[in-house]
Amino acid sequence: MGFLDRFFKEPSWGVHPDDHKRPAADAPLRILPTPERVYMPLSQHVGGAARPIVVVGQKVLKGQLLADAQGNISAPIHAPVSGTVFSIGEVTAPHASGLPFRAITIESDGQDRWIDTELVADPFALAPEDIARKAAAAGVVGLGGATFPSAVKFALGKRLKVETLIVNGGECEPYLSSDDRIMRDFADQVVDGVRLVMHAIGAKEALVGIEDNKPEAIAAMRKAAASFSEVKICPVPTRYPMGSDKQLIQTLTGKEVPSNARAAEVGVLVHNVSTCAAVHKAVRLGQPLVERIVTLNGGAIATPGNIYAPLGTLVTDLLAFVGLKGEPARLILGGPMMGTPLAHDRIPLVKGASGILAFNAAEAATPEAGPCIRCGTCADACPMGLLPMEMAAHIRVEDFEGAEGYALGDCISCGCCAYVCPSHIPLVQYFSYAKGELMAAERVKLRTDATKRLAEARSARIEREKQEKAEAAARRKAEKDAAAAAKAAAAKAPAKDSGQAQGETV
Amino acid sequence: MLVSVGSLSLMGLALGSMLGAASRYLAVEENPLEAEIQAMLPGSQCGQCGYVGCAQAAAALAKGEAQVTLCPPGGKATAEALAAKLGIKVDLSGVVDSGPQIADVTEEICIGCSRCLKVCPTDAIIGAAKQVHNVIREACTGCSSCVNVCPTEALSLMPIPVTLQHWVWPQPASSAA
Numbered sequence: 001m002g003f004l005d006r007f008f009k010e011p012s013w014g015v016h017p018d019d020h021k022r023p024a025a026d027a028p029l030r031i032l033p034t035p036e037r038v039y040m041p042l043s044q045h046v047g048g049a050a051r052p053i054v055v056v057g058q059k060v061l062k063g064q065l066l067a068d069a070q071g072n073i074s075a076p077i078h079a080p081v082s083g084t085v086f087s088i089g090e091v092t093a094p095h096a097s098g099l100p101f102r103a104i105t106i107e108s109d110g111q112d113r114w115i116d117t118e119l120v121a122d123p124f125a126l127a128p129e130d131i132a133r134k135a136a137a138a139g140v141v142g143l144g145g146a147t148f149p150s151a152v153k154f155a156l157g158k159r160l161k162v163e164t165l166i167v168n169g170g171e172c173e174p175y176l177s178s179d180d181r182i183m184r185d186f187a188d189q190v191v192d193g194v195r196l197v198m199h200a201i202g203a204k205e206a207l208v209g210i211e212d213n214k215p216e217a218i219a220a221m222r223k224a225a226a227s228f229s230e231v232k233i234c235p236v237p238t239r240y241p242m243g244s245d246k247q248l249i250q251t252l253t254g255k256e257v258p259s260n261a262r263a264a265e266v267g268v269l270v271h272n273v274s275t276c277a278a279v280h281k282a283v284r285l286g287q288p289l290v291e292r293i294v295t296l297n298g299g300a301i302a303t304p305g306n307i308y309a310p311l312g313t314l315v316t317d318l319l320a321f322v323g324l325k326g327e328p329a330r331l332i333l334g335g336p337m338m339g340t341p342l343a344h345d346r347i348p349l350v351k352g353a354s355g356i357l358a359f360n361a362a363e364a365a366t367p368e369a370g371p372c373i374r375c376g377t378c379a380d381a382c383p384m385g386l387l388p389m390e391m392a393a394h395i396r397v398e399d400f401e402g403a404e405g406y407a408l409g410d411c412i413s414c415g416c417c418a419y420v421c422p423s424h425i426p427l428v429q430y431f432s433y434a435k436g437e438l439m440a441a442e443r444v445k446l447r448t449d450a451t452k453r454l455a456e457a458r459s460a461r462i463e464r465e466k467q468e469k470a471e472a473a474a475r476r477k478a479e480k481d482a483a484a485a486a487k488a489a490a491a492k493a494p495a496k497d498s499g500q501a502q503g504e505t506v
Numbered sequence: 507m508l509v510s511v512g513s514l515s516l517m518g519l520a521l522g523s524m525l526g527a528a529s530r531y532l533a534v535e536e537n538p539l540e541a542e543i544q545a546m547l548p549g550s551q552c553g554q555c556g557y558v559g560c561a562q563a564a565a566a567l568a569k570g571e572a573q574v575t576l577c578p579p580g581g582k583a584t585a586e587a588l589a590a591k592l593g594i595k596v597d598l599s600g601v602v603d604s605g606p607q608i609a610d611v612t613e614e615i616c617i618g619c620s621r622c623l624k625v626c627p628t629d630a631i632i633g634a635a636k637q638v639h640n641v642i643r644e645a646c647t648g649c650s651s652c653v654n655v656c657p658t659e660a661l662s663l664m665p666i667p668v669t670l671q672h673w674v675w676p677q678p679a680s681s682a683a
């Protein structure tokens with residue numbers, strides 16, 4: 001590691017898995033020929049699903065708005081190819097459950113015609129809010145996998161007066177190299193995007209953290225950032241999970257983000273390198289987010305590498321393009337440590353998908369789990385300083401509150417603990433299970449509170465209606481009595497004022 | 507003018523403090539256990555337990571006059587929680603629990619009689635006379651009150667459908683940890 005040691009000492013947390021990044025990372029970027037059909041999901045981001053504004057049969061151009069953002073935290077969806085809206089229906093979500101979600105299917109006309117885009121010559125003359133607005137309109141979300149709408153984060157950074165922008169080029173997950181590739185091939189776009197994000201949040205400096213196993217990316221980024229002293233390229237030690245926000249912030253600034261707090265509260269904001277490139281395209285070229293670089297890697301793939309593909313492309317089409325050596329034993333969206341297992345390949349590429357891995361039988365083999373020998377290796381590896389064996393022991397007997405007592409909420413599901421466990425205990429699955437159950441319990445509580453309020457509102461309404469009815473009845477009775485009295489009076493003194501009395505009773 | 511303003515505010519003050527004192531000295535003794543139990547019940551006031559509503563059911567539970575398995579909409583989960591709260595051991599293996607359920611209208615046979623709408627304790631049914639009715643899933647507690655009044659059996663209970671937002675990871679198959 002040489003001179004770097006002077007700046008960063010080797011972290012005590014995490015693991016160092018075999019990174020399997022090359023040769024895929026070194027293969028030149030390939031462009032996927034436009035697929036016949038793309039399936040653009042309505043929720044590819046954290047927050048509310050987008051609301052379709054197109055109808056079946058409508059002609060759309062590449063980059064045209066398909067579905068609008070809905071709610072404060074949401075992102076719009078644009079057409080990744082030009083063609084015709086074929087249907088608005090359901091496709092399998094890139095999610096471990098294999099459940100469906102809504103998507104707009106577009107049949108490509110093969111011409112890839114763009115909508116008219118608005119070029120901005122000097123985006124730095126724009127107000128910071130305008131940068132955020134353009135990024136929001138372009139549907140830019142965190143491309144590192146978190147898929148949080150970027151503009152919302154900009155607003156947060158601006159409000160909390162964030163001084164330092166951390167740019168995440170860590171890409172610590174084995175097998176993945178899409179961020180590496182974007183830094184090598186589009187370093188100028190990335191650096192421009194970094195400066196635009198700084199402008200949007202009012203940051204004074206940007207620290208670009210890149211793991212030192214990517215020397216080509218570091219060199220390319222240094223060259224692109226040479227004339228901008230505020231953008232500093234900082235190689236960081238290769239250590240999983242360096243690409244996790246909290247770990248990268250700590251390595252670069254020495255600041256620790258407290259549990260339950262956001263990074264912005266310690267004066268930093270983290271954005272991924274690919275996100276910055278998307279901001280560049282959105283602001284300077286007016287192009288919405290409709291394509292991305294995705295790594296196709298794994299033992300079952302004939303020509304592993306990075307592909308530039310329209311969003312909504314089926315994994316089937318991507319796999320056909322790179323070729324398969326044999327039937328993959330396991331398909332994963334994302335990296336092997338934190339990725340999502342896919343049930344089959346008829347699943348669309350989404351904004352947050354940095355890689356598709358097709359593993360052969362040898363790579364996919366999971367050793368049989370044994371009993372915990374309480375060796376403590378997992379606790380040493382945990383980057384969050386947790387005690388995985390204690391949490392798992394509580395979860396095994398369904399004591400979720402007990403696990404929470406060991407700060408289960410701080411677990412980032414990085415998988416270090418399961419990776420090092422000599423007994424091959426599926427620790428992360430225990431934690432995902434427990435987090436899901438706790439969340440479900442919370443939802444049930446909220447639901448019960450809400451239905452309770454509804455039931456109370458109904459009782460109150462029924463009570464009120466009863467009272468109103470009684471009042472109305474009393475009023476009618478009084479009126480009747482008055483009318484009867486008037487009639488009696490009129491009968492006593494006939495002719496003269498009977499008309500008036502009748503008028504009163506109406 | 508001044509006199510009337512002054513006398514009115516004086517009256518307000520005097521009456522207010524009387525009310526305050528009354529609420530302190532004449533307060534109805536509320537059993538804290540009862541309140542806690544009531545918070546654990548679904549709150550749909552459906553009456554399937556045989557009591558007028560959840561508050562009465564909670565009172566009976568607190569006095570030990572009712573079984574923890576009294577509440578059908580609450581199901582096994584509520585029974586377990588109640589047993590834990592009251593420190594009772596119960597054998598729940600006999601309790602058939604179909605899991606949380608909600609009502610669903612079969613649109614083809616709904617005649618729009620509006621009977622269900624009137625009995626739903628949480629106003630979870632929308633519709634109007636001679637219109638097809640529907641259930642707001644988020645508001646339905648699965649109390650089955652509506653199922654019992656529907657003349658055409660258009661209403662039935664079904665398990666809450668699993669969606670992407672509701673799905674949770676299953677427990678790992680191996681029990682080693």
Ligand code: SF4
Pocket residue numbers: 371372373374375376377378379388389417420421422423424425
């Ligand atoms: S590493 Fe595995 S065997 Fe060792 S203490 Fe942790 S869970 Fe137990």
Ligand code: SF4
Pocket residue numbers: 381382383384385386387388410411412413414415416417418427428431
């Ligand atoms: S407990 Fe959570 S944060 Fe710690 S190593 Fe395991 S998965 Fe990572």
Ligand code: SF4
Pocket residue numbers: 547548549550551552553554555556557558559560563576577578579580649
């Ligand atoms: S059955 Fe349950 S929800 Fe219905 S009134 Fe009784 S306690 Fe409340």
Ligand code: SF4
Pocket residue numbers: 550608609625626627628629630631641645646647648649650651652653
């Ligand atoms: S819709 Fe039916 S089952 Fe659901 S809360 Fe209302 S009455 Fe009960």
